[in-house]
Amino acid sequence: MAYSGSSTFSSGWLAFELGVLRRLKFTSAAIPFTGEPHLSVQLKRWKVRVAANDPMIWSYTKATALVENPAERLTESDLSTVLNDAYVPRDTLDNSSLAKWFNESDAWWLDNVRFNAERLESEYKRATALTVGMMVGDYALSFDKSTRMLRQPLSLSNLFRHLTKLLPSPYDNSLRNRSTNQDVRMFVAERQHTDLLFLRLPSPVLQSEASRETLSGWREEWLRGGDDFWNDFNQQQAGKLGAPVQSKQQYLGVVEDLLRTASHLPIWAIAQTENGFISSEELVETVSRIRKVDAIYTKDFSDLLGVRATIITAGS
Numbered sequence: 198m199a200y201s202g203s204s205t206f207s208s209g210w211l212a213f214e215l216g217v218l219r220r221l222k223f224t225s226a227a228i229p230f231t232g233e234p235h236l237s238v239q240l241k242r243w244k245v246r247v248a249a250n251d252p253m254i255w256s257y258t259k260a261t262a263l264v265e266n267p268a269e270r271l272t273e274s275d276l277s278t279v280l281n282d283a284y285v286p287r288d289t290l291d292n293s294s295l296a297k298w299f300n301e302s303d304a305w306w307l308d309n310v311r312f313n314a315e316r317l318e319s320e321y322k323r324a325t326a327l328t329v330g331m332m333v334g335d336y337a338l339s340f341d342k343s344t345r346m347l348r349q350p351l352s353l354s355n356l357f358r359h360l361t362k363l364l365p366s367p368y369d370n371s372l373r374n375r376s377t378n379q380d381v382r383m384f385v386a387e388r389q390h391t392d393l394l395f396l397r398l399p400s401p402v403l404q405s406e407a408s409r410e411t412l413s414g415w416r417e418e419w420l421r422g423g424d425d426f427w428n429d430f431n432q433q434q435a436g437k438l439g440a441p442v443q444s445k446q447q448y449l450g451v452v453e454d455l456l457r458t459a460s461h462l463p464i465w466a467i468a469q470t471e472n473g474f475i476s477s478e479e480l481v482e483t484v485s486r487i488r489k490v491d492a493i494y495t496k497d498f499s500d501l502l503g504v505r506a507t508i509i510t511a512g513s
Contacts, residue, residue, distance in 0.1 A: 209496075209498060210498070210506065211235045211236060211239070213494075213496045213508070214236055214468065214508065215236070215239060216494075217508045218240075218466060220492075220510075221393065221464055221466065221510065222392075223245065223392035223393040223464055224245060224246065224392055225246040225247075225248075225390065225391045225392045225393065226245050226246070226247055226248070226391070226393040226394075226395055227388040227391045227393065227394050227395070227462065228247070228248065228249050228250060228395045228396075228397070229250050229251075229381045229385055229394075229455075230250075230251055230252075230381065230396070230397050230399055230439065231249040231250060231251040231256050231257075231259075231260050231376075232251065232256055232397065233256070233259065234256070234260045234263050234264055236395070237249040237263070237374075238263050238264060238365055238368075241264060241368055241372075241374055242370065244370050244372070245370075245372075246370075246372040246373065247264055247372075247374045247375070248374070248377070248384075248388060249265075249374070249375065249376050249377070250376075250377045250378070250379055250381065250384040252378070252379075252380070252381060252434065252439065253378075253413060253416075254378060254417055254420045254421060255331060255413055255416035255417050255420055256413075257376055257377065257378035258324050258327050258328060258331075258420060259324075259328045259331070260376035261320065261321065261376040262325040262327070262328040263328065263364070263365060263367075264374050264375075264376050265321070265374050265375055265376040266321040266324065266325065266367050267367060267368075268367045268369050269319055269322055269325070269367060270325070270367060271322060271325055271326060271329075275317055275322055275326070276357075276358060276361065278313055278316050278317060279310055279313045279314055279316075279317070279326045279357070280310070280313070280357060280358075281309075281313055282309060283305075283306045283309045283310055283313070283353070284302060284305060284306055284309075284351055284354070286305050287305075287308075287309075290304060290305070290308045291308050291311070291312060291422065292307075292311065292418070292419065292422050292423055293423065294418045294423050294424040295307055295415075295419065297424075298334075298338065298415045298418075299334070299338070302350075302351065303334075303353065306353045307330065307333075307334055307419060310326070310330050310333075311327070311330065311422075313326075314326040314327050314330065321367075325364070327420060328364070329357055329360050329361050330357070330419070331416050331419070332360045333356055333357050333360065334415060334416065334419065335412060335416075336356060337353065338415065380437070381437065381438060381455065382437065382438075382454075382455060382458055385455060385462075386458050388459075388461075388462060392462075392463060392464055393462070393463075393464045393465075393466065394462040394464065394465045395468070396455070396456075396459075396465065396466070396467045396468065397468040398452065398467065398468060398470075399438060399439040400470055401442050401445070401448045401474045402439075402440075402441050402442070403441055403442065403443075436451070437451065438451045445474060445479065448474075448475060449479060449480070449483045452480070452483055453483050453486065453487065456483075456484065456487050457487055460487065460488075462512075463512050464510070464511075464512050465488065465509075465511045465512055466508055466509070466510050467480070467484060467508065467509045467510075467511075468506065468507070469506070469508075469509075470504045470505070470506055470507075471504055471505040471506075471507060472504050477493065477495065477505075477509075480507070480509065481493060484509055484511055488511040488512055489511060489512075490509055491510045491512070492510045493507065493508075493509050494507065494508045494509075494510075495507050
């Protein structure tokens with residue numbers, strides 16, 4: 198179970214994470230696997246200096262718009278630029294991979310919006326437009342054959358305008374918040390003068406095709422301009438946390454290696470979803486080999502998600 202942007206998942210999960218973090222004392226946080234940036238956005242409003250990282254471009258883009266961005270919003274002129282001729286087909290799709298995810302009109306809309314977003318003058322405005330574009334694409338994919346008739350035709354531009362108003366307003370907490378797309382181990386090693394490591398462990402996966410088949414797969418292909426990057430991406434991630442593993446011993450070994458890299462960070466909060474592959478007891482044993490565990494918090498989400506959440510704190 199990957200960290201999702203769905204309202205049910207994010208609200209309950211976010212409340213659990215924030216409830217644990219309220220017990221800790223910190224003014225800066227490093228998050229190696231950001232996923233959906235809900236937690237980072239809230240920490241920023243707590244006057245925490247946030248370093249939000251993720252190996253995936255889609256997460257990095259959202260964090261750039263919602264975490265690093267101190268103040269910039271899309272103006273009416275920006276919206277006109279992004280949505281200009283969004284439904285007008287060109288000779289060919291710039292990103293042909295969209296055709297495997299979306300119907301023809303939706304694919305053209307997303308292809309044109311992706312192209313138009315590059316015409317915005319600032320990095321933060323581009324990231325904001327692309328974040329809203331991902332929300333629109335997620336909406337389009339939420340319909341199946343039995344519900345497709347409920348959609349209004351050619352309505353994505355209106356939806357884009359509506360969703361722009363629903364984004365969290367940029368918030369300047371007067372601190373240098375950062376969004377990065379680094380190798381996770383390098384990101385952790387480079388964190389200096391940081392109080393808290395919040396490590397949301399990616400669930401173990403057993404096959405390399407998993408990430409490209411999820412909701413985040415289309416987002417990554419849309420932002421990267423195609424699907425021909427996956428083999429290189431998987432080769433770069435091989436042997437790292439988040440890559441496919443053959444056994445629980447291999448997974449725990451990679452976790453231990455990353456935690457040893459994070460030994461210079463004074464406070465750890467390690468979040469895990471128990472789905473039957475790695476137990477919380479096995480994770481606690483791994484953490485204990487490096488640092489004394491202070492507390493273990495659990496919350497049962499099995500009714501909704503079929504998993505139990507665990508957060509282990511150490512060094513507080």
